[in-house]
Amino acid sequence: MPLRTSLPAQAGTVYLVGAGPGDPSLLTLRAAQLIGEADVIVYDNLVSTEILAMLARPDVERIYAGKERGNHALPQEQLNLLLVRLARDAKRVVRLKGGDPYTFGRGGEEVETLVEQGIPFEVVPGITAAAGVAAYAGIPLTHRNHAQACVFVTGHLKDGSMNLDWPGLARRRQTVVIYMGLHGLQLLCEKLIEHGLPPDWPAAIVQQGTTPRQRTVAGTLTTLPGLADAAKLKAPTLIIVGEVVKLHEKLAWLPESA
Numbered sequence: 122m123p124l125r126t127s128l129p130a131q132a133g134t135v136y137l138v139g140a141g142p143g144d145p146s147l148l149t150l151r152a153a154q155l156i157g158e159a160d161v162i163v164y165d166n167l168v169s170t171e172i173l174a175m176l177a178r179p180d181v182e183r184i185y186a187g188k189e190r191g192n193h194a195l196p197q198e199q200l201n202l203l204l205v206r207l208a209r210d211a212k213r214v215v216r217l218k219g220g221d222p223y224t225f226g227r228g229g230e231e232v233e234t235l236v237e238q239g240i241p242f243e244v245v246p247g248i249t250a251a252a253g254v255a256a257y258a259g260i261p262l263t264h265r266n267h268a269q270a271c272v273f274v275t276g277h278l279k280d281g282s283m284n285l286d287w288p289g290l291a292r293r294r295q296t297v298v299i300y301m302g303l304h305g306l307q308l309l310c311e312k313l314i315e316h317g318l319p320p321d322w323p324a325a326i327v328q329q330g331t332t333p334r335q336r337t338v339a340g341t342l343t344t345l346p347g348l349a350d351a352a353k354l355k356a357p358t359l360i361i362v363g364e365v366v367k368l369h370e371k372l373a374w375l376p377e378s379a
């Protein structure tokens with residue numbers, strides 16, 4: 122069997138591709154190849170513009186699919202059908218998503234539609250924000266002395282609340298990574314304390330990780346909401362909770378602007 126990386130992009134196929142967390146050099150080889158061969162690229166707001174500028178053909182059709190908070194340029198249903206239509210037009214379609222397409226990216230929903238409609242597809246994983254941000258912020262997600270488990274959750278607020286398994290999250294010896302959590306940060310910290318984590322438990326929030334605009338704000342469950350407010354952070358941000366956050370001071374290597 123040939124390596125997948127040697128297969129050229131096929132007409133009429135949808136490639137669901139992870140673009141990584143920001144730094145274009147964190148793309149996989151397969152992602153770079155497919156972006157370069159695509160006839161049409163349907164991309165989200167989290168995909169760095171450098172990636173398209175560097176790798177896409179100048180004549181490629183670019184379709185912005187949105188996905189900023191409160192600004193869905195295209196409803197999910199329409200987007201799923203758009204992918205089907207483009208593939209039926211015999212296009213080589215790259216559906217490019219920030220991070221990894223199967224981690225909080227609705228990639229599963231898009232592929233379900235492709236399967237139902239009989240459209241050939243391939244899924245190319247990407248470095249998810251948790252992995253990229255942790256590496257660039259000097260916060261190992263697991264560590265023999267601090268955390269034997271790591272959980273990824275979405276902190277998206279729904280009607281002002283967060284429906285999460287609080288007893289499961291408020292555990293020692295594990296790291297919790299919260300995607301989409303900035304607006305619910307205060308509530309998140311309160312709930313984790315209410316369910317048993319110490320008020321001085323380490324927690325950090327990282328803005329635009331892996332990019333030149335990366336900023337890390339570290340504190341505790343008690344201090345982090347105030348520190349984050351004062352820092353006026355810009356999306357996207359990722360929250361990391363757990364003892365491993367204490368390693369940031371020692372292990373950070375990327376120069377950050379204040």
Ligand code: SAH
Pocket residue numbers: 142143167218219220221222223224225226248249250251254299300301302327328329330331332357358359360
């Ligand atoms: N599929 C993506 C996640 C999409 S959800 C992935 O695997 O990374 C979008 C959320 O991801 C953002 O709200 C933010 O919490 C997080 N995120 C994505 N890129 C980020 C970055 N460069 N820095 C910090 N957080 C990021």
